[in-house]
Amino acid sequence: MHRCEMDSFGFLASQKALEVSPVTVLATDQPARTAFAPHAHSSAQLIYAISGVMIVRVAAGNWVVPTGRAVWVPGGVRHEIQIASDVQIRTVYVAAEARDTLPDSCHVILVSALLRELIVTAAKLGPAAGHGERERRVLALILDEICVAEPLLLHVPMPCHPALRELCAELIAQPSLEATLQGWAERAGMNPRTFARAFQRETGMTHGVWCRHTRVLLSLPQLAGGASVLDVALEHGYDSPSAFTAMFRKVLGVAPSEYFK
Numbered sequence: 001m002h003r004c005e006m007d008s009f010g011f012l013a014s015q016k017a018l019e020v021s022p023v024t025v026l027a028t029d030q031p032a033r034t035a036f037a038p039h040a041h042s043s044a045q046l047i048y049a050i051s052g053v054m055i056v057r058v059a060a061g062n063w064v065v066p067t068g069r070a071v072w073v074p075g076g077v078r079h080e081i082q083i084a085s086d087v088q089i090r091t092v093y094v095a096a097e098a099r100d101t102l103p104d105s106c107h108v109i110l111v112s113a114l115l116r117e118l119i120v121t122a123a124k125l126g127p128a129a130g131h132g133e134r135e136r137r138v139l140a141l142i143l144d145e146i147c148v149a150e151p152l153l154l155h156v157p158m159p160c161h162p163a164l165r166e167l168c169a170e171l172i173a174q175p176s177l178e179a180t181l182q183g184w185a186e187r188a189g190m191n192p193r194t195f196a197r198a199f200q201r202e203t204g205m206t207h208g209v210w211c212r213h214t215r216v217l218l219s220l221p222q223l224a225g226g227a228s229v230l231d232v233a234l235e236h237g238y239d240s241p242s243a244f245t246a247m248f249r250k251v252l253g254v255a256p257s258e259y260f261k
Contacts, residue, residue: 025125028229035082040077046071047081048111051070053224059078060157069109090123102143108155109146157202158203159198175236213251215249229245229257238245
């Protein structure tokens, strides 16, 4: 995996532009298996995948960002970015004082057709010092659309309890692993009932729902890369493509064959 420093992502130039305008957009293409080391900065970001899949990691969990979606990262939140497949990224940098109603936590949004065109247009604008009324309206409307966008359930919440967090990290690293409540409870040194209560308290999900949800989200990079549903199903702990497809539809609302259209 190729690890990059954040300045190769154009970060310093974008921060300079924010001194003139509260919003700036940076366009960059990144190859699969690129990783941006953990970092934080004062401005917020909307990291948008025009094509491809990214995984954004923070202490509280992982956000899977497939084509047509974007992840919002507030200023000051330490995060890292893993490029799962060749990706075209448009990053909207937002100054801290730009809008009081901006989201205050990480989440993924579906980028509407309007927001997509606004971001693509803004990425082509010249230096902020030369912006006229039209350019300022485009940037202001981007903020409007971010503020009203509905979050999507593309988050893999991570528990804080060390034993639970270790078990979850193992499944994320190898989704085909067996993950029964009884087995995980024994490894965590708890009885199953205590484990189940602790797991739901820490993640907001039951153990079974978390495992199914996580495996579906982790399948997105392979599916985006063209892997077959059969291969992905087996790699993520399912006995058959039909079982995987049924769970995929339950979590994301459509079959795998429809998701990236």
